Amino acid sequence: MTEPLVVLKDVNKHFGDLHVLRDIDLEIGKGEVVVVIGPSGSGKSTLCRAINRLETIESGTITIDGKPLPQEGKELAQLRADVGMVFQSFNLFAHKTILDNVTLGPIKVRKEKKAAAEKRAMELLERVGVQQQAQKYPAQLSGGQQQRVAIARSLAMNPKVMLFDEPTSALDPEMINEVLDVMVGLARDGMTMVVVTHEMGFARKAANRVVFMADGQIVEQDTPEEFFTNAKSERAKDFLGKILTH
Numbered sequence: 257m258t259e260p261l262v263v264l265k266d267v268n269k270h271f272g273d274l275h276v277l278r279d280i281d282l283e284i285g286k287g288e289v290v291v292v293i294g295p296s297g298s299g300k301s302t303l304c305r306a307i308n309r310l311e312t313i314e315s316g317t318i319t320i321d322g323k324p325l326p327q328e329g330k331e332l333a334q335l336r337a338d339v340g341m342v343f344q345s346f347n348l349f350a351h352k353t354i355l356d357n358v359t360l361g362p363i364k365v366r367k368e369k370k371a372a373a374e375k376r377a378m379e380l381l382e383r384v385g386v387q388q389q390a391q392k393y394p395a396q397l398s399g400g401q402q403q404r405v406a407i408a409r410s411l412a413m414n415p416k417v418m419l420f421d422e423p424t425s426a427l428d429p430e431m432i433n434e435v436l437d438v439m440v441g442l443a444r445d446g447m448t449m450v451v452v453t454h455e456m457g458f459a460r461k462a463a464n465r466v467v468f469m470a471d472g473q474i475v476e477q478d479t480p481e482e483f484f485t486n487a488k489s490e491r492a493k494d495f496l497g498k499i500l501t502h
């Protein structure tokens with residue numbers, strides 16, 4: 257593996273009595289694309305949210321580029337900018353134009369000049385194929401277009417790593433590929449990515465590694481090839497049996 261960018265060591269987290277992350281050890285190399293899969297409730301979203309500190313952890317350490325996650329304040333805002341996150345729901349600001357949605361972070365957090373932020377935003381909107389929609393409002397776009405804007409908005413902060421939590425699961429089928437194509441492009445361009453998805457096509461095409469979680473633990477991890485054709489654990493075989501027959 258290349259130099260590690262995101263490192264989790266012995267991470268634990270409870271919600272009340274529920275042990276949602278159990279002794280998680282995970283290293284993600286620079287430029288690596290890791291797909292996280294596993295049954296509902298296995299802790300995939302909590303793992304992502306812990307990496308950009310939307311959730312606190314109780315024990316263990318998480319470092320990004322060698323630095324531990326900051327607790328609060330300016331450093332935390334900086335971390336959030338370094339770790340882009342795209343959720344199932346698009347979370348765009350409804351009362352702002354597409355262009356303003358993308359320039360807001362760079363202007364407010366990165367202190368970029370408006371003109372420079374807009375120039376870069378237009379390049380990113382073009383990259384995700386929605387430059388024609390720049391002056392529209394989110395509600396005027398399709399779900400697939402909105403999700404591509406959400407990706408552009410994260411990229412505008414020049415993140416070191418991008419986290420995707422089921423970015424296509426709220427989309428109509430015909431819009432899934434337009435979003436996955438953008439993500440495959442990002443992966444090919446060398447972005448470090450953690451992607452929670454059940455889209456096996458994406459995993460096969462773009463992932464370096466598949467991490468399978470169950471009950472808050474990493475049960476097994478392997479290349480997509482090996483994992484999909486030759487899973488070792490009963491949990492993973494059972495899970496694959498369920499999703500691959502759909």
Ligand SMILES: Nc1ncnc2c1ncn2[C@@H]1O[C@H](COP(=O)(O)OP(=O)(O)OP(=O)(O)O)[C@@H](O)[C@H]1O
Pocket residue numbers: 271274276294295296297298299300301302303
């Ligand atoms: N804020 C919370 N408070 C209490 N319990 C929570 C909270 N967030 C998640 N949980 C519980 O923690 C467990 C792990 O949740 P998580 O959302 O990480 O799972 P997941 O693998 O992302 O599932 P899914 O595939 O359904 O999205 C679940 O049992 C969930 O109900």
Ligand SMILES: [Mg+2]
Pocket residue numbers: 300301302421
């Ligand atoms: Mg989830």
